[in-house]
Amino acid sequence: MTNRLQDTMISTAQLKPESQFARPAAHLIASIRGALPGPTLIILGGIHGNEPAGVLAAERVWLRMQKRRAVLRGEVVLLRGNTRALEQRVRYINADLNRQWTAENVRTAELEQGTPEVSELLEQNELLIVIREAINRALGEIYFLDLHTTSAHGQPFATVGDTLRNRRFALNFPLTIVLGLEEQIDGTLLEYANNLGAITMGVEAGQHEAMTSVDNHEAVIWIATVATENFRREDLPELDKSRSVLKRASGGEKVVEVRHRHAIVPDDHFEMEPGFKNFQAVRRGKILARDRVGAIKASETGLILMPLYQALGDDGFFLVREVKLFWLRLSALLRKLKVGHYMHLLPGVRRDPLNENCLIINTRIARILPLQVFHLLGFRRLRWTDKYLVVSRRSYDLVRPTKFVF
Numbered sequence: 156m157t158n159r160l161q162d163t164m165i166s167t168a169q170l171k172p173e174s175q176f177a178r179p180a181a182h183l184i185a186s187i188r189g190a191l192p193g194p195t196l197i198i199l200g201g202i203h204g205n206e207p208a209g210v211l212a213a214e215r216v217w218l219r220m221q222k223r224r225a226v227l228r229g230e231v232v233l234l235r236g237n238t239r240a241l242e243q244r245v246r247y248i249n250a251d252l253n254r255q256w257t258a259e260n261v262r263t264a265e266l267e268q269g270t271p272e273v274s275e276l277l278e279q280n281e282l283l284i285v286i287r288e289a290i291n292r293a294l295g296e297i298y299f300l301d302l303h304t305t306s307a308h309g310q311p312f313a314t315v316g317d318t319l320r321n322r323r324f325a326l327n328f329p330l331t332i333v334l335g336l337e338e339q340i341d342g343t344l345l346e347y348a349n350n351l352g353a354i355t356m357g358v359e360a361g362q363h364e365a366m367t368s369v370d371n372h373e374a375v376i377w378i379a380t381v382a383t384e385n386f387r388r389e390d391l392p393e394l395d396k397s398r399s400v401l402k403r404a405s406g407g408e409k410v411v412e413v414r415h416r417h418a419i420v421p422d423d424h425f426e427m428e429p430g431f432k433n434f435q436a437v438r439r440g441k442i443l444a445r446d447r448v449g450a451i452k453a454s455e456t457g458l459i460l461m462p463l464y465q466a467l468g469d470d471g472f473f474l475v476r477e478v479k480l481f482w483l484r485l486s487a488l489l490r491k492l493k494v495g496h497y498m499h500l501l502p503g504v505r506r507d508p509l510n511e512n513c514l515i516i517n518t519r520i521a522r523i524l525p526l527q528v529f530h531l532l533g534f535r536r537l538r539w540t541d542k543y544l545v546v547s548r549r550s551y552d553l554v555r556p557t558k559f560v561f
């Protein structure tokens with residue numbers, strides 16, 4: 156079973172004996188069901204075990220929510236992510252829990268009998284149980300918030316898979332919105348929930364150990380409960396304070412897109428140059444890091460995001476660039492007009508015969524119609540080889556599914 160995941164470093168034999176058994180209940184911080192029907196808001200903290208701020212924020216708020224059940228619509232579910240890694244304050248035990256949520260992996264996890272030997276497969280099975288229960292109870296829209304922190308210091312920000320429904324939700328928060336991060340990383344839980352039809356948002360609240368990260372996550376949680384309409388704004392005295400906490404901490408409400416990811420493996424001996432912060436401006440050619448081959452320079456002028464200052468992780472840093480309001484409005488218009496449905500009529504662009512939501516684009520055409528055009532129309536990049544660019548249309552860009560099939 157270990158061959159499904161790379162990075163098998165510590166065996167589960169080194170875990171405490173009681174933690175080798177499935178314990179889905181350990182993931183549930185609280186489930187607060189309102190007296191009135193409404194949407195479901197699922198909030199997850201600590202999918203990375205060295206990022207406890209989201210869990211601490213959820214533990215701060217749940218009792219106050221519980222006391223207001225009479226005016227709560229729908230349900231708020233607060234969850235712990237990687238419980239065994241959280242106990243040890245490490246990012247993960249055997250493998251990154253936020254890289255294994257491909258549809259295929261989830262199907263395999265369900266078919267497997269017995270207890271997996273990889274700690275994170277056990278965690279995934281447990282989380283599937285509690286998330287599925289919440290989705291099965293849901294009567295309205297489903298929202299999914301994933302709370303993280305970074306190894307570098309800097310302003311909090313939101314990561315958003317670029318559907319119009321996600322954008323609309325994310326604009327409720329006074330945060331910088333980062334589009335396209337999920338395109339760079341496979342198997343995240345948010346992308347999985349997004350493909351099911353949930354409205355999703357990730358939040359990076361600040362540095363792992365900073366208490367302000369807990370404050371920022373708390374503010375995000377309260378604002379989310381109003382953005383989803385779980386609470387009416389007049390029933391939530393915390394709202395104004397939460398907005399000002401986030402406003403003060405964040406670097407404004409711009410929208411940026413990911414342009415470049417510097418992927419790393421342990422053998423690279425990657426080391427970031429000291430002192431970089433999230434959203435720090437860098438010029439093309441500036442030395443950002445070093446590895447065993449030599450200096451790593453910025454491939455273009457932009458803003459640096461999530462420079463890696465910890466041992467574990469496979470993203471060295473990202474480069475992002477601001478997206479102007481004009482382009483956001485244009486893409487919303489083009490998507491509402493469903494222009495993406497006609498792209499296969501262009502020369503050099505064809506539908507994948509196995510998946511009608513995928514387009515296969517000849518790279519000769521991809522040079523004329525670059526990836527950004529497909530982004531505008533609501534596609535995400537799947538692969539880019541010598542001959543082809545493959546993109547897929549996001550399933551629930553404009554409307555939610557009639558039924559959630561988990």
Ligand SMILES: [Zn+2]
Pocket residue numbers: 202203206303304
């Ligand atoms: Zn994280």
